[in-house]
Amino acid sequence: MSEKLLMKGNEALGEAALKAGCSLYFAYPITPQSELPEYLSRRMPELGRVFLQAESEIAAINMVYGAAGAGARVMTSSSSPGISLKQEGISYIAAAELPCVIVNMSRGGPGLGSIQPAQSDYFQATKGGGHGDYHLIVLAPASAQEIVDLTTLAFDLADQYRIPVMIMGDGLLGQMMEPVSFPDRTNEKLPEKPWATTGYKGDRPRNVINSLELQPERLEAHNHKLQEKYADIIATQKRSEEYLTDDADIVVVAFGTVARICRSAIDMAREKGIKAGLFRPITLWPFPDEALARLAEKERIFMSVEMSCGQMVEDIKLAVQCRRPVHFFGRVGGIVPAPEEILAEIEKQVAGRCEA
Numbered sequence: 001m002s003e004k005l006l007m008k009g010n011e012a013l014g015e016a017a018l019k020a021g022c023s024l025y026f027a028y029p030i031t032p033q034s035e036l037p038e039y040l041s042r043r044m045p046e047l048g049r050v051f052l053q054a055e056s057e058i059a060a061i062n063m064v065y066g067a068a069g070a071g072a073r074v075m076t077s078s079s080s081p082g083i084s085l086k087q088e089g090i091s092y093i094a095a096a097e098l099p100c101v102i103v104n105m106s107r108g109g110p111g112l113g114s115i116q117p118a119q120s121d122y123f124q125a126t127k128g129g130g131h132g133d134y135h136l137i138v139l140a141p142a143s144a145q146e147i148v149d150l151t152t153l154a155f156d157l158a159d160q161y162r163i164p165v166m167i168m169g170d171g172l173l174g175q176m177m178e179p180v181s182f183p184d185r186t187n188e189k190l191p192e193k194p195w196a197t198t199g200y201k202g203d204r205p206r207n208v209i210n211s212l213e214l215q216p217e218r219l220e221a222h223n224h225k226l227q228e229k230y231a232d233i234i235a236t237q238k239r240s241e242e243y244l245t246d247d248a249d250i251v252v253v254a255f256g257t258v259a260r261i262c263r264s265a266i267d268m269a270r271e272k273g274i275k276a277g278l279f280r281p282i283t284l285w286p287f288p289d290e291a292l293a294r295l296a297e298k299e300r301i302f303m304s305v306e307m308s309c310g311q312m313v314e315d316i317k318l319a320v321q322c323r324r325p326v327h328f329f330g331r332v333g334g335i336v337p338a339p340e341e342i343l344a345e346i347e348k349q350v351a352g353r354c355e356a
Contacts, residue, residue, distance in 0.1 A: 004179040009144045009169065010035035012180045013103060016151035017075050018043060019182050021190050022101070024050040024074045026063040030082045031115040032171030033105035037077065057082040061089030068098035069209040071196030073155055077103035079171070080121050081112055084129070090164055091130030095211035097226075099158035101151070102136070102166045105174040108334035116334020117171035119256060120308035125168050126285040126315070133223055135230050137165040137237065138284040140255040144178035150282075152183060157237065159191050161229060168284060170307065172257045172336060233286055240288035241280040242295075244270065248277030250301040250350055253292070253316050255281050258337065262305050265342035276346050281312075289319035296320035301349050303327045305342055307335075 007015070014036050017025070025044060027037045037053065044051040054060035060076050067074040078086065083104045093100060106121045108114035123129075125138045137157055141147040147169065154165040197207045213219040243263055245251055254262040259280040269276040279295060281288050296302070302324055304313045310328040317326050329345040331337045 004181045006177055007144060007180050008035055008175060008177050009147050010105065010174040011039040012144045012178075013077075013147045013151050013167070013174075014039040014043065016148040016182060017101065017155070018047065018049070019185055020152045020155040021073045021185070021188075022049070022075050022155065024052075024067045024072050025076065026052050026054050026060040026067070026074070027076050027078060028054050028057050028060050028082060030079045032107055032117070032174055033077050033079045033103065035174065036103065036105075057085035058089065061086040061093075064100050064102075065089055065093050065096070065098065068093060068100045069096065069197050071193040071198055073099075073159075073190065075101040075103065077105070079105050079107045080109050080118070083121065083124065087124075087130035090136070091128075091132055091134060092211045093164050094130075094134035094136065094226075095132065095222075096209050097162040098164070098209065099155075099162050100164050101154045101158055102164055104166060104168050106168065106170045108332065114334040115171065117173070117257065117336060118307045118332065118334055119170060119258065120311065120332065121168065122284065122306070122308060122311035125166055126287070134226065135163075135233075135285055137161070137163060137233060137286075138168050139165065140168050140282060140284050141173065142256050142259050142280065144173075144176065144180045147173070148180050148182055152185070159193075161233060162195075163229070163233075168256070170257050171334075237283060238286050238288040238290065239282035240291045241282060242291070243278040243280070245277035245279060245295055247275050248300060249275040249353075250303060250346055251277050251279050251295055252303050252305055252342070252346065253279045253281070253312065254305040255284060255312070258305055258307055261337060261339055262342055264339040265346060268339060268343045269346050272347075274346060274350055284312075287315045287319065289315070292316065292319040293321065296324045299324070301325055301327065301353055303329060303345065303349055305337065305345075306330045307337070308332060
């Protein structure tokens with residue numbers, strides 16, 4: 001690791017992508033992720049790499065499609081409405097089994113909403129926002145350092161599985177400044193990509209990148225192949241973090257920025273004698289259901305805290321298999337919940353359990 005630098009989350013993500021070998025970046029500015037393209041517009045020419053501000057989000061994702069097909073490590077980024085515009089291209093890329101990294105620094109919605117932070121793109125990211133049966137690996141950092149670490153992981157997983165990987169943050173995480181250090185990957189060799197369309201010289205079969213298959217039997221076989229890959233990812237790539245869950249009577253489930261706020265609320269609850277703990281999904285897809293299910297083996301309350309109207313609740317209910325009560329507390333419209341609000345909700349749920 002290098003010495004620590006004080007950087008904004010968006011800028012730290014850009015530098016981490018460069019150190020991970022990202023050679024092309026295509027995007028269109030939108031708040032609150034605009035510092036990322038601004039940073040890369042300066043850094044990539046210094047390194048002899050390609051930065052291009054596309055004429056639209058749709059153009060940007062299709063440029064990613066072409067670059068990924070040629071075997072490059074490539075990235076795009078946007079915020080909620082811009083990600084919506086990219087969905088058709090993301091579906092094409094997933095179907096063509098191409099590796100790339102997509103960043104969403106989420107903002108309030110629906111529609112144009114606001115430029116304030118939100119987590120209401122959870123369904124879009126984890127349930128396949130475009131058409132067809134496909135998935136993205138979705139990583140949810142909770143600090144600037146974790147942005148760095150998960151950006152590095154995102155490029156590696158994308159190449160390993162030939163799949164788009166999304167880094168899902170929020171406007172607050174992208175804007176806050178924290179000390180970060182970067183891994184030294186100077187001597188690491190990027191993986192070979194014999195499937196890429198790098199030019200045909202007659203010494204191998206032609207490589208064809210495509211997402212169109214008019215023969216139903218062949219398309220069905222391709223879908224089954226994709227599902228086998230997703231099953232492997234589900235079996236091996238679930239990530240989560242726990243805090244004070246061993247003796248907890250109530251387990252708060254939260255990701256990203258909100259998880260940090262919940263951690264403060266849990267410390268406050270502990271000071272009041274309330275046994276509260278935190279479960280933080282790091283992979284939103286695949287959701288770390290098995291780790292959460294183990295916590296449900298004991299009699300305890302679960303509470304999802306989100307900057308949305310409760311989009312993660314159904315995954316929590318599926319994980320605990322309806323054996324335990326699952327409550328919800330959230331703020332929307334770009335409002336970030338305060339630790340005191342979350343503490344009050346913890347106290348309410350615990351009191352309700354005692355009365356029952």
